Amino acid sequence: MGEQDSYTNRRASDKQFTLLCIDDESANLKILASIFKDTYKVVVCKQPKKAMSMIEDIMPDLILLDVVMPELNGFELYEQLKQQPILNNIPVIFITGLQSAADEEKGLVLGACDYIQKPFNYGIVRVRVNTHMEIIRQRKLLESLANIDSLTELPNRRKWQEDSANQWNFAKANCKKMVLGIVDIDFFKKYNDAYGHQQGDIVLRKVANAIRRVLFDHGGAIYRCGGEEFYFYIPIEKNMDAETILAQCLESVSALEIQHQASITSSILTASIGAVEILANEDYSVEQLLSIADEQLYQVKNTTRNAVHYIRIPA
Structure with missing residues (x-):
């Protein structure tokens, strides 16, 4: 069994992490949900203007965000996200049909943790998302340890x-x-x-x-x-x-x-x-x-x- 398969099996038992997928195309949302539904709690959003309120409600661990969307594109939505103190540390992966190096550079400069071009390979998306979720898991573990008194195991x-x-x-x-x-x-x-x-x-x-x-x-x-x-x-x-x-x-x-x-x-x-x-x-x-x-x-x-x-x- 490979390392990523082992990771997926480990996470599948509790689904303690939430993945929010934002895309105006229903087909893309269905594909992403099918890839991760057995590993994470997957929430989808088709209307970008409603995405901010949804993010505030569910506080996802990771966001998969399309760029080209009507009314509010992914870059604009991400800039709004970065302006909110309680939300600006949520990691975002852009998944988009934009192919140019300039667009990818823009996404990464804004602060996204990854940039995946469409059409995407299911396996690559799975590996990249799992890698970032593992980083999130380790960060949360360190944060929890920093908040615990080691002697009594009470919060400090x-x-x-x-x-x-x-x-x-x-x-x-x-x-x-x-x-x-x-x-x-x-x-x-x-x-x-x-x-x-x-x-x-x-x-x-x-x-x-x-x-x-x-x-x-x-x-x-x-x-x-x-x-x-x-x-x-x-x-x-x-x-x-x-x-x-x-x-x-x-x-x-x-x-x-x-x-x-x-x-x-x-x-x-x-x-x-x-x-x-x-x-x-x-x-x-x-x-x-x-x-x-x-x-x-x-x-x-x-x-x-x-x-x-x-x-x-x-x-």
Whole structure:
């Protein structure tokens, strides 16, 4: 079995990548769909003026784009695509009947990753598309690794900055409430001093997984953003009691029953939470809300620990 055949079989099982084919000729779209329908999720578009809205909706991994089309040609459509910050990194392959070297040069200068002339050879198109999809797969893998904390396998601070901003913008647009906060393991330095850093790493993983399970059940997420410090958010739906959810997070840590004889608070490992609940609005940023949550955490760390300090900002 050849390398490309092996690649095709590997991708055929999940179709996790989306290929958008844009061409005003139905026959060409049918041919392209038949070539790739068993390997990728294939979406076709016959009307170039509708292509931009379709691209925004499906966010394809790769676009096969004809050049000669009525009303809006492929070069013009691609230039529009490059002007959109969230779309301009989507790779494009021109597949066109234009034969001149000048046209091919124009397509590549615009930024296309490849240029295939019609009439095309099915095998060559398949190989070229598969090659670019493999590059996309590797890039996404590297991006995902860059967003993961290697110890706990939680998303990291970089991912927090991206996700929290997206969640906050969504909440603002839909008049939703959110809770943002910080979890800190109580007396973690004392734990490391008493039991060793290797055991401390094990504890970090256990605590991360315990809290992650609780938050996941309520649509929330947690991120490792410091040594023993975790950031989190919870989108608040009607009748949700965020304080109860956060209390469950602390209970999940206590339920691990990890011995911590060096703790002043308890004989087992505990954690503290500072959090803020707010109806999303333009008056606050995620950074400002985290600062408020940090103030709440400071209060609990300087009093009882093993508790939630929680504030609601009135609408």
